[in-house]
Amino acid sequence: xxxxxxxxxxxxxxxxxxxxxxxxxxxxxxxxxxxxxxxxxxxxxxxxxxxxxxxxxxxxxxxxxxxxxxxxxxxxxxxxxxxxxxxxxxxxxxxxxxxxxxxxxxxxxxxxxxxxxxxxxxxxxxxxxxxxxxxxxxxxxxxxxxxxxxxxxxxxxxxxxxxxxxxxxxxxxxxxxxxxxxxxxxxxxxxxxxxxxxxxx
Amino acid sequence: xxxxxxxxxxxxxxxxxxxxxxxxxxxxxxxxxxxxxxxxxxxxxxxxxxxxxxxxxxxxxxxxxxxxxxxxxxxxxxxxxxxxxxxxxxxxxxxxxxxxxxxxxxxxxxxxxxxxxxxxxxxxxxxxxxxxxxxxxxxxxxxxxxxxxxxxxxxxxxxxxxxxxxxxxxxxxxxxxxxxxxxxxxxxxxxxxxxxxxxxxxxxxxxxxxxxxxxxxxxxxxxxxxxxxxxxxxxxxxxxxxxxxxxxxxxxxxxxxxxxxxxxxxxxxxxxxxxxxxxxxxxxxxxxxxxxxxxxxxxxxxxxxxxxxxxxxxxxxxxxxxxxxxxxxxxxxxxxxxxxxxxxxxxxxxxxxxxxxxxxxxxxxxxxxxxxxxxxxxxxxxxxxxxxxxxxxxxxxxxxxxxxxxxxxxxxxxxxxxxxxxxxxxxxxxxxxx
Ligand code: HEM
Ligand code: FES
Numbered sequence: 001x002x003x004x005x006x007x008x009x010x011x012x013x014x015x016x017x018x019x020x021x022x023x024x025x026x027x028x029x030x031x032x033x034x035x036x037x038x039x040x041x042x043x044x045x046x047x048x049x050x051x052x053x054x055x056x057x058x059x060x061x062x063x064x065x066x067x068x069x070x071x072x073x074x075x076x077x078x079x080x081x082x083x084x085x086x087x088x089x090x091x092x093x094x095x096x097x098x099x100x101x102x103x104x105x106x107x108x109x110x111x112x113x114x115x116x117x118x119x120x121x122x123x124x125x126x127x128x129x130x131x132x133x134x135x136x137x138x139x140x141x142x143x144x145x146x147x148x149x150x151x152x153x154x155x156x157x158x159x160x161x162x163x164x165x166x167x168x169x170x171x172x173x174x175x176x177x178x179x180x181x182x183x184x185x186x187x188x189x190x191x192x193x194x195x196x197x198x199x200x201x
Numbered sequence: 202x203x204x205x206x207x208x209x210x211x212x213x214x215x216x217x218x219x220x221x222x223x224x225x226x227x228x229x230x231x232x233x234x235x236x237x238x239x240x241x242x243x244x245x246x247x248x249x250x251x252x253x254x255x256x257x258x259x260x261x262x263x264x265x266x267x268x269x270x271x272x273x274x275x276x277x278x279x280x281x282x283x284x285x286x287x288x289x290x291x292x293x294x295x296x297x298x299x300x301x302x303x304x305x306x307x308x309x310x311x312x313x314x315x316x317x318x319x320x321x322x323x324x325x326x327x328x329x330x331x332x333x334x335x336x337x338x339x340x341x342x343x344x345x346x347x348x349x350x351x352x353x354x355x356x357x358x359x360x361x362x363x364x365x366x367x368x369x370x371x372x373x374x375x376x377x378x379x380x381x382x383x384x385x386x387x388x389x390x391x392x393x394x395x396x397x398x399x400x401x402x403x404x405x406x407x408x409x410x411x412x413x414x415x416x417x418x419x420x421x422x423x424x425x426x427x428x429x430x431x432x433x434x435x436x437x438x439x440x441x442x443x444x445x446x447x448x449x450x451x452x453x454x455x456x457x458x459x460x461x462x463x464x465x466x467x468x469x470x471x472x473x474x475x476x477x478x479x480x481x482x483x484x485x486x487x488x489x490x491x492x493x494x495x496x497x498x499x500x501x502x503x504x505x506x507x508x509x510x511x512x513x514x515x516x517x518x519x520x521x522x523x524x525x526x527x528x529x530x531x532x533x534x535x536x537x538x539x540x541x542x543x544x545x546x547x548x549x550x551x552x553x554x555x556x557x558x559x560x561x562x563x564x565x566x567x568x569x570x571x572x573x574x575x576x577x578x579x580x581x582x583x584x585x586x587x588x589x590x591x592x593x594x595x596x597x598x599x600x601x602x603x604x605x606x607x608x609x610x611x612x613x614x615x616x617x618x619x620x621x622x623x624x625x626x627x628x629x630x631x632x633x634x635x
Binding site: 034037038039040064066068069070071093094099100101128129130131132133134135142144145146147155156157158159168170171172173174175176 | 353356357360361363364374375376377378379380381383385389490491492493494495496497507510511513514515516517518519520523578582588589590591592596
């Protein structure tokens with residue numbers, strides 16, 4: 001046009017401000033699309049506590065119940081399975097569940113058996129590696145994956161191994177002990193998963 | 202009649218005068234080295250499979266139901282009730298496996314002939330991006346039938362992102378749209394599998410070929426025909442060792458297409474599941490969020506990378522190391538043009554060290570596949586007796602394979618950057634010129 005001198009500073013200013021405002025607009029417009037991927041209100045609604053009778057679970061048996069769509073293992077551990085627990089300590093990543101696995105159980109289950117009552121194991125059956133459901137291999141007999149197997153869990157996905165308290169062995173991909181959910185005993189033969197015992201935080 | 206066609210041709214050329222020159226540039230006047238061998242079939246075969254996946258995929262979409270409650274049954278419906286549905290599905294599933302056969306061979310060609318080296322780095326990088334997108338595409342397709350392998354495959358793969366410190370857990374929920382793989386997950390994977398990723402893939406393939414045509418193809422001798430003598434039968438200014446892509450290589454590629462289709466048809470009609478290797482038995486059981494299949498492993502083309510995850514133990518309270526190992530194995534392939542500073546391209550003229558290292562690398566890749574396909578779990582008791590600690594032996598073997606896999610890249614860097622490589626003299630022209 002008639003202007004012979006190009007005002008470079010003014011041009012740069014306008015280019016920059018236009019780019020910045022445009023950029024902010026693009027970022028703002030992307031947010032709803034990213035947000036749309038988050039769990040919807042419907043997905044968040046699920047999750048009531050589950051009550052389960054223990055009467056029919058015999059010694060050495062495991063029952064799987066669904067809680068928040070997750071498998072919860074309820075195991076009636078035998079005395080020999082319980083005896084084997086302390087002997088595993090040297091082969092475990094975090095035998096006392098007070099290191100990397102400190103947050104994997106409520107305080108009232110942070111003990112040798114990782115439970116309220118020694119024989120009853122109540123545990124979320126999800127491998128801490130990449131989330132598969134480990135197989136219950138309760139018998140104490142040589143297994144292809146361990147000639148000294150003392151009972152426990154074997155994950156089919158990447159072959160992580162846990163003992164009868166869900167404590168992870170060394171040298172496997174899973175980093176932590178399996179999660180103990182909040183639970184309490186309603187009476188001697190009934191357990192409720194999803195609610196802490198009274199008085200426990 | 203002929204008149205009508207030439208009139209239409211003229212009419213179009215008048216209005217789009219740029220079309221014919223583009224056709225000539227990429228087909229009849231694209232001079233490719235005359236010494237292409239069997240390794241050069243796989244690019245055009247990859248294109249063929251891509252077209253097959255898109256066409257069969259579109260027809261599958263017409264009967265598939267992308268919901269957690271309907272997906273499994275709709276696949277059974279396609280197999281049993283839709284006229285020829287079984288053929289369309291088997292073409293798609295067989296195509297997926299053959300895609301990886303073809304791509305792995307195509308990539309291996311790039312390595313033996315140094316096709317990633319200057320000036321073709323961009324061709325290689327775009328190729329690697331294609332490989333990455335293809336893996337995502339294959340994984341999401343695998344989830345769609347919503348069988349029990351689909352479900353747990355989805356859970357494990359998405360959980361890989363959960364190993365990222367701090368943001369991992371939220372990221373996993375964001376990807377799945379739920380706390381488990383669920384309806385939301387299946388819906389979005391469907392959207393990505395049928396439209397988003399195929400569009401990206403097509404775009405990348407166009408760029409891949411555009412980048413290739415800028416610099417021209419490499420060849421089994423690894424010599425630059427563009428820098429060689431000029432003048433051939435068609436054009437005195439073009440490379441003496443080049444021949445027009447069309448009709449010479451289009452016709453050659455058609456021979457490859459014929460062979461390939463014969464093999465593909467044999468599989469589709471006689472061995473559609475390929476003994477559980479192309480389609481896994483456990484995926485004909487509907488998804489069950491409480492039970493992981495006892496024998497779970499990915500489809501064969503992912504098993505080498507899967508084995509790396511399995512071989513690397515947790516440390517410092519995190520499982521991230523195995524995941525880093527797996528992604529690292531792919532990242533290193535991206536970096537090949539810079540890791541390898543070799544002075545010659547083709548394996549024909551490279552030093553012995555390169556040949557030995559590459560052989561070991563290939564063996565390590567197959568060794569990892571043996572682990573990932575659970576073959577070692579069967580072989581070890583056969584060789585060492587039934588009472589051995591199978592896992593201990595498998596871990597030892599696998600960890601050595603992982604070391605060799607990564608060692609290849611370290612060695613190649615040292616070998617070429619420190620000038621240890623003793624190459625053979627490279628001929629002036631391709632060896633088969635007349
Ligand atoms: C959908 C997938 C792909 C398609 C359709 C495709 C297509 C092609 C075609 C048609 C060619 C020319 C013919 C040939 O050299 O065989 C080519 C060349 C090439 N591709 Fe691919 N490609 C794909 C994936 C890849 C991948 C994953 C890589 C490796 C990372 C790759 C690396 C290369 C290289 C380095 C060349 C040049 C080879 C040479 O000149 O020696 N491509 N591709
Ligand atoms: S998910 Fe259990 S070992 Fe990987």
